[in-house]
Amino acid sequence: MEEYSIYNVDFGTGKGHEQGYPRPAIMLKIINDLGMCIVIPLTSNIDHLNLPYTVQINKTGHTNLKENSVALVFQVRAVDRMRITGIQIGRVEEYQVNKIRTVIKEMLTIN
Numbered sequence: 001m002e003e004y005s006i007y008n009v010d011f012g013t014g015k016g017h018e019q020g021y022p023r024p025a026i027m028l029k030i031i032n033d034l035g036m037c038i039v040i041p042l043t044s045n046i047d048h049l050n051l052p053y054t055v056q057i058n059k060t061g062h063t064n065l066k067e068n069s070v071a072l073v074f075q076v077r078a079v080d081r082m083r084i085t086g087i088q089i090g091r092v093e094e095y096q097v098n099k100i101r102t103v104i105k106e107m108l109t110i111n
Helices: 047-051 096-108
Strands: 005-009 022-031 036-043 053-056 069-072 076-080 086-092
Touching: 005 036, 022 086, 047 053, 047 069, 053 096
Parallel strands: none
Antiparallel strands: 005 022, 005 086, 022 036, 036 069, 036 076, 053 069
16 A cells, blocks of 8 residues: 555445545555554545635546545544555545645644
């Protein structure tokens, strides 16, 4: 597994506004010692770009997504590696990696 690659992740049943079910997600960080990964779920609902802390991830030959998508950075979460299903779908492009990093820094600013 590689950081900033896209994999299918089975999030299970979401509660409230949580993203759930199997869906593509961006691998943000691999925590090998714990068998965990930190991931960012994707949605194909482009209207979610109106929400704070989101980044557009386009359907390209690089990402190999079926549809233009939105990275829901505000829903970043740790999951067990067993939730990663299948092989790598694609990879986030460098300019998108930079946007994701910027959004994470903005979101986690603690005063």
